[in-house]
Amino acid sequence: MRLRMGMIGGGPGAFIGPIHRIAAELDREIELVAGVFSSDPDRSRAAAADYHIDPDRAYPDLDTMFAGEAARADGIDFVSIVSPNHHHLPAARAALTAGVAVMSDKPMTASLAEARALADLVATAGRPYALTYTYSGYPLVREARARIAAGAIGTVRKAVVEYSQGWLAGPAEGKQAEWRVDPARSGAGGCIGDIGVHAFQLAEFVTGLRVTRLLADLAAVVPGRALDDDCSVLLRFDNGARGVLLASQIEVGELNGLRIRVYGETGGLTWRQETPNDLTLHHIDGRTEIVRAGDASLGPDARARTRTPGGHPEGYLEAFANLYRDFAALLRGEVAPLLPDATEGLRGMAFIETAVTASRNEAGWVDLKL
Amino acid sequence: MRLRMGMIGGGPGAFIGPIHRIAAELDREIELVAGVFSSDPDRSRAAAADYHIDPDRAYPDLDTMFAGEAARADGIDFVSIVSPNHHHLPAARAALTAGVAVMSDKPMTASLAEARALADLVATAGRPYALTYTYSGYPLVREARARIAAGAIGTVRKAVVEYSQGWLAGPAEGKQAEWRVDPARSGAGGCIGDIGVHAFQLAEFVTGLRVTRLLADLAAVVPGRALDDDCSVLLRFDNGARGVLLASQIEVGELNGLRIRVYGETGGLTWRQETPNDLTLHHIDGRTEIVRAGDASLGPDARARTRTPGGHPEGYLEAFANLYRDFAALLRGEVAPLLPDATEGLRGMAFIETAVTASRNEAGWVDLKL
Amino acid sequence: MRLRMGMIGGGPGAFIGPIHRIAAELDREIELVAGVFSSDPDRSRAAAADYHIDPDRAYPDLDTMFAGEAARADGIDFVSIVSPNHHHLPAARAALTAGVAVMSDKPMTASLAEARALADLVATAGRPYALTYTYSGYPLVREARARIAAGAIGTVRKAVVEYSQGWLAGPAEGKQAEWRVDPARSGAGGCIGDIGVHAFQLAEFVTGLRVTRLLADLAAVVPGRALDDDCSVLLRFDNGARGVLLASQIEVGELNGLRIRVYGETGGLTWRQETPNDLTLHHIDGRTEIVRAGDASLGPDARARTRTPGGHPEGYLEAFANLYRDFAALLRGEVAPLLPDATEGLRGMAFIETAVTASRNEAGWVDLKL
Amino acid sequence: MRLRMGMIGGGPGAFIGPIHRIAAELDREIELVAGVFSSDPDRSRAAAADYHIDPDRAYPDLDTMFAGEAARADGIDFVSIVSPNHHHLPAARAALTAGVAVMSDKPMTASLAEARALADLVATAGRPYALTYTYSGYPLVREARARIAAGAIGTVRKAVVEYSQGWLAGPAEGKQAEWRVDPARSGAGGCIGDIGVHAFQLAEFVTGLRVTRLLADLAAVVPGRALDDDCSVLLRFDNGARGVLLASQIEVGELNGLRIRVYGETGGLTWRQETPNDLTLHHIDGRTEIVRAGDASLGPDARARTRTPGGHPEGYLEAFANLYRDFAALLRGEVAPLLPDATEGLRGMAFIETAVTASRNEAGWVDLKL
Known part of the structure; x- marks a missing residue:
């Protein structure tokens, strides 16, 4: 049924x-x-x-x-x-x-x-x-998380996450743009709430760490805009690792450029949303591996969230569907430990408001509290 | 309904x-x-x-x-x-x-x-x-066809289409592999019928031309295999253009490497299935353009077959769905001129059998007849 | 002679x-x-x-x-x-x-x-x-500068420059590493002076702008290291444009990942040192161009600094040689307006020391003064 | 001295x-x-x-x-x-x-x-x-040869080598073009002698095999041209492996697109001249490695022919210089076993003339004899 x-x-x-x-x-x-x-x-x-x-x-x-x-x-x-x-x-x-x-x-x-x-x-x-x-529904994002959790790059030291778009570089026109630049409908965050929070969630999801402090520099670059459209945020994670989160909607020509790079003591890992079916993995001994959707080396979580053999690209809709698959499992009484829940949601809102406030006040480093 | x-x-x-x-x-x-x-x-x-x-x-x-x-x-x-x-x-x-x-x-x-x-x-x-x-359902394959039809590269002179896989490099094991290497279930063609025919259809689809002659060199590389697993075919199109079609299932590490490059008098164009959301377009004056899914410059056919904004990758399932969308239109009494029909099907079978026979007989150049 | x-x-x-x-x-x-x-x-x-x-x-x-x-x-x-x-x-x-x-x-x-x-x-x-x-000697860096100067992307709003290396992720061993992590030989800056200053110079060179303020967050990530090995710096340029400069030597697997992206009101531009022979150019109307070494569209400065036809990769040594070519011209009494001079050198040192001091003091935004 | x-x-x-x-x-x-x-x-x-x-x-x-x-x-x-x-x-x-x-x-x-x-x-x-x-002077071409010789991909089964250019798609103008399309100065081969022979040499060099038979289809696509400008050649190597060699000078937009892919029983390997500093290596178990100039895993031959650390791109001039370095060693009385000698030269000429003659005569498969 x-x-x-x-x-x-x-x-x-x-x-x-x-x-x-x-x-x-x-x-x-x-x-x-x-x-x-x-x-x-x-x-x-x-x-x-x-x-x-x-x-x-x-x-x-x-x-x-x-x-x-x-x-x-x-x-x-x-x-x-x-x-x-x-x-x-x-x-x-x-x-x-x-x-x-x-x-x-x-x-x-x-x-x-x-x-x-x-x-x-x-x-x-x-x-x-x-x-x-x-984005946490992409098989290779799941794989990235699983590999880091399993120690593939050692203790995480640094994460750089970027979300780069250009569609709001000009006047915000059309149904999609209009509400996003309107505080009454969007809330206090513009770009930071629309895409910055995705980057934040992805960074926590992939590293398995929690952001504890941040320094935010947000701006409305397009004249007359009420909400931020360009965001630079420095992060500290709970294990002391350093992070950088960049989000922008004024970077002309960028479509949906979400990318994450994570570096640990013994390795590094890169994933890009626009080519989501592979993952680059660097080892401290100099070896570079490309892990691809469909590869035999994939863990169970990534494997279960892939519907086609390797080389048959899956994309955004399939990643999205993976979240609904997890949600259906939850409704059937199973567990879905990686599905973003209310705590994740609350963390995202804390990130948005903390960043907006800290940037407005030029507050420097501030704690991220729920 | x-x-x-x-x-x-x-x-x-x-x-x-x-x-x-x-x-x-x-x-x-x-x-x-x-x-x-x-x-x-x-x-x-x-x-x-x-x-x-x-x-x-x-x-x-x-x-x-x-x-x-x-x-x-x-x-x-x-x-x-x-x-x-x-x-x-x-x-x-x-x-x-x-x-x-x-x-x-x-x-x-x-x-x-x-x-x-x-x-x-x-x-x-x-x-x-x-x-x-x-593969003819991919938006940027439709775009490639439309641009060539509109003269973007001038008269077509050359097409190179490759379909590279490696999954049958070893013994054919598992349900998917077994019937494909069995003449009783697969027919006379192995690789040529499984993927070569996709490459053939794509070449005709994108160029808008028809293959009239071919020279085929097929082999069963893996010891003991009854059907071909590696195919090199030279083509001539009805306008005199030259073509090369390569298909293989023994190229270790290749997943689903379907690629097409078409060159005309005034331009060239490249598309790759594994990164399907863009198209490279070369102009005789030296300019190189990347045409991306979601770009404003896309023609109506490609645009109508894209479900997400640019930068949100669509893939194999969505391309497949585009064919069903066309088929639904056909059932509703509309026209779907680009949907592969019985004539396309017949051409594909003629390609397979002509290639298999010509290769077996070392016949050199032969005509492709329906 | x-x-x-x-x-x-x-x-x-x-x-x-x-x-x-x-x-x-x-x-x-x-x-x-x-x-x-x-x-x-x-x-x-x-x-x-x-x-x-x-x-x-x-x-x-x-x-x-x-x-x-x-x-x-x-x-x-x-x-x-x-x-x-x-x-x-x-x-x-x-x-x-x-x-x-x-x-x-x-x-x-x-x-x-x-x-x-x-x-x-x-x-x-x-x-x-x-x-x-x-890096300012690369032909396509010259081209990037020339195109921005000519208005190809409109008024610059944003620049992101990253210099990512991983070779100092472990203990600094060997002649090259040792002096770089020693304040007595390297000066007050570690990574910021070794590679951050390259990124700084590249950002000013390509945009044609001057950094006026910065916010720096530098750290020595590797235990026991005296000098910084990971740097995040936010920038403001003299026209009000925003900038981000990231430099790190602990990003395992990264070799010499210098990249710059510049966005203006009407376009965007990307260059990567590890694939230096092309430049990506985005236009506000959605078009994306790849400008390649050897293309007919290159300006005189880039053209004069290319020794081979397009498609014959030139690299780091040739870029370096371009600076010596300019220097030879200077010695012969010609002008070499793009060759970094003492003012550039002084700016670089001001950048290093300002960043080191501001980071140590957690000073937030500070002016960059010579 | x-x-x-x-x-x-x-x-x-x-x-x-x-x-x-x-x-x-x-x-x-x-x-x-x-x-x-x-x-x-x-x-x-x-x-x-x-x-x-x-x-x-x-x-x-x-x-x-x-x-x-x-x-x-x-x-x-x-x-x-x-x-x-x-x-x-x-x-x-x-x-x-x-x-x-x-x-x-x-x-x-x-x-x-x-x-x-x-x-x-x-x-x-x-x-x-x-x-x-x-092209045999590129460090990663040397590495490819060394790895294949050491068994990294098992017995070679298939090689695909392509050399794609577009600069002769229009009338041959200028000093460089004119002599190349003139039989009196160029010899019997046009494209096949100018670039096809490079592809041939590269295929033999990297695989360590010798071509014994070929089937050639050459044409002068540009109206009025006396010599071939587009070549498709099927190959057989001395161990029975199959090969495809494509060379063209009418592929608009292609600059110097020399690429080689070699597949064996247990692996595959890809190198591209336009991004010469890395090599892709596929293993039969599904792993994909990127081998990069400067990596610790490089063999002695590649390592000795690299002048800069990884990530500092070397290109065509440096590859060329590697041949002169080998030649200098030869003159000093050392051995330079990989430097192309008169036998290599003779094989190249045999390839050119055999291909030209076989194509003209539509001879099908012919032996390659010195």
Whole structure:
């Protein structure tokens, strides 16, 4: 029996809604059956038609959906929250209150205070809650984490993570851009909340370490922009390792240049999102290996998250689907230890707000507290 | 309303069946609802469970499926044929005879004679028939074709297409390998029929030209192998252009190295399957451009077959899904001019048999006739 | 008539001396004829033999060399200073005092105070003085600078320069490593003075801007090391542009990973030292160009510094030779506006000392003053 | 004492003469001191001035040079022959007859008959004779050969070598192009003699095998061209391995795309001239290694032919210089087993003429005989 998913957000013109739908359904363990796709009932119904779902299950608002679905024998098992950041908390709260599990787009909420409230709710709600930090779903990111955990590069000393985009180098135009540069919908972070937090989560995920301190230098480079669009952040991890996190949306020509390099006492490792199917591994003796999706040397976690033989590229949608696969396992009562949870979400929000505040105050090094 | 698909083949342990399922359903225009997944009824039912479909629609044989589905209001609209080559003709014939459209894996059949018979049947059957030459579904392959057609490199003079794999460098072990090296299931071609024909189709697809003559040198390099595993073929196209087609399955370390380079009077163009989201374009004045998925300069065909913004890699499954998208359009009565049809299928079979025969006879240059 | 070069340093086992010799002589405008290759006269003579130069011109000390050469009709025209940093000032002073021109390895001296003294001396000496900031000699670095100067990417907003090495990740062993980690020979900067200053110079050279402020975070990661081996520096340029400079010698597996990316209002540009013969250029309209050594579109400066046709890789030695070519031009009375001069040298020393001091004091943002 | 070199050819406007000069002198073991740079005495003297050599040693013809140099105590030790192909035999004969060693550009001569005559002369002359098959001088080509010889990929089964250029895609204009497309100066081979023979030599050099049979398909693609500009050649090696050799000068946008891939029973190996400082090595167990110039794992031959630490790119000139280093060793009485000798030269000429003749006659597979 497939798990039944409701969607919140993802109406006509949305980018991330259809991505979530594809990702959720890719392995056929989940089926999109209902949704509040828009706060405009007509647009919600139009989206339902686009998704080929029953028009009766295109709801005008959250309450109606949770009530309607609760009344059905085949009601939704969970919701996927894909609306802008300021909707994340009310949507998640409504779902959890209704006893419905939540898979939320990142960041967790629009502010750290909201995130704390949501984390408290999750702790008591008794229903699964997870976040789609997509990049942690890539098989070779899983492999990178597993190799570092197994000591392939020794004690981590340094991590450099960059997330480079150029699409906001000019005026922010179009549905996708507009809400991201609007504090009312995006929260206090611009670039730092949109992509910087992905880089932060990836750095913690791959190294297995926690950031404890940071020094942030954020700016709105494009004239007239209210939120940051270019971020340089220095990091310290809990084992003393040093880190650099760069995120920018004004680097003309860069598409989705997320890259991470981690160096330890005895090795180094590099992964790039735009060529996600291999991993470069350096050994202290001078050897360089390319680990490729499909290789016999891959660990069980990476192997289980690859659907095709080596050389048949898998990409963003498949990485995304890996998170939904983990989420489905969670709903079936299995464990999914690498799926980003509320604590990860809270850490992300703490990162965003700490960086924004520290940069504004030119505070130098500050602690990262939840 | 989603189109309903039945599957022939794709039972437990199959590689390509689940790929077809994902590809078919990716855009939610098609739904897998039935199948003869194996000639063993128990295995067929086991596969149905894996696919999460109704066990009543896991049929033991073709006749039962077509009869059973015809009796339902929600019966299948088409079948996807994913079994080994020697099943392609009987499966397609049964479907077309039952008035059911066919999406077939390549190559069309196990022999040229069979392909001719099937092409004749398709011509009179009045139902859509298409083939999943996957690589022609990549957005940047579509772009390459469109740019060449628009004159971006001038009259084509030369095409080099290579398909390099290494997985059969040792003894052929495992389900995927075994049938491919067995003439009874694979047909007369080994490597040439498994991957060489993909390279052939890609060369014709991208250049917009037709191969008229060829010189083939095929060999079974691995001791004891009955079918070819390494192929060098020289080509002539109908405009006089020269071509080289290399395909091998004994090139240790190569995964799925399909690459095409096309040169014209005023430019050149390169695409590689393992990094499918960009295209290199050379101009006679010395300029080199990288055309990337998501770029504003992409033509409508490539653009319509991309689901994510630039920098979010799409891969093999998405390319595959693009063929099913075209096929769904065809079933809805639209045109899908680039979807490989029976003529493409027949050309592929003619290529395989001509190459095998010419090589065996050391015939030098021979004509490619359908 | 070839210009005659004396060398200071570069004795047996030296890395950079032979490099200077090759670079200086590559275009046959310069000939190595004399030297104080070591402070040990025997070693100095041994080096002379290795270099195939007249043993009579292997001098035991600076005074003897300048006196001896002054007495010859065919005496040296200039010296190349290739000894460790703490020798740079005395060697340059001796040469300039003797009326001999100076080509010095970088950094200029072992301290900013020394650099100021030397800059003053250069200003009055009336003989050419230049520094081998090697990377500014690469043809495509010249091209990058020229294109940015010509407006190819609009007003510069952001520069990211990284210099990544791993050879000092373990204990510093061997002649090359030992002096670099010793404050007495290297000066106050370790990694920042060895490679960080190259990155600094490259960033200013390519952008055509000047760094006015910086925030530095330097550390000695390897236990027991006296000087920094890992550096993160945030920059501000005189036009308000933001910069990031990363330099490290503990990134295991990295060889000589100097990379620069510059983004402006209308474009972006990337160059990597390890693949130095091309340049990636992004345009705001989404086009990406690869500019290659040998391309017809190259400007005169890059073109004049390329010795082979496109596709015949030139590398580090040829880049180095380009600086000597410029220096030879200077000695012949021509102008060599892009050759790093005493002002560049002084800026580099100011960068090193400012970064070291600011980091030690956790001073946050500080001005860069000469 | 440096060895003294005379040059034959390399006058004003020449491409390859200055390259030979740089390569010969790079390690300071050789010095250019004399030459017949042109058959026009004025041009010969002008070249001498460009090279900064004594005008008295710019000779008007071969006889004068050999007589003049023989009369000097510091006369030339060898000549470097860098003139077009039809000069190679007379120049080499004059030198050897005068007891002067010869370093010749490739191909050996303008015809196989000439090559046989020269090989006979070399056999009896008692002076060293070698050829500058440049690409065999690259450190990582040496490493590839050494690894294959040591069994790193097992018995060789397949080699694919490609040499792709585009500079003759249009009309052949300019000094470099004109003689290459003229049978009177170039010999019977166009592209096959200019670059195909490099690919041939590289394939034999790296595999350590000998080609015994070939099937050639050569064409003059550009209208009006007398000599081939596009070549496809199938090969068989003496151990039964299969080969493919592609060479073209009409592939628009390709600069100097020489690439070789070799596959054995247990591994595979790839090298590309345009990024010459690394080598990809595949193992049958799925591991992929990148071997880089400067790595500790390099064998003695590659290591001895690298002048800079890893990450400091060396290129074409340095590879060229490695051949002169070997030649200098030979002149000093050492052995230089990998330096291409008269037998290599003869094999190259046999390859060219066999391919040209077999293609013209559409002869299919033919033996390669010296």
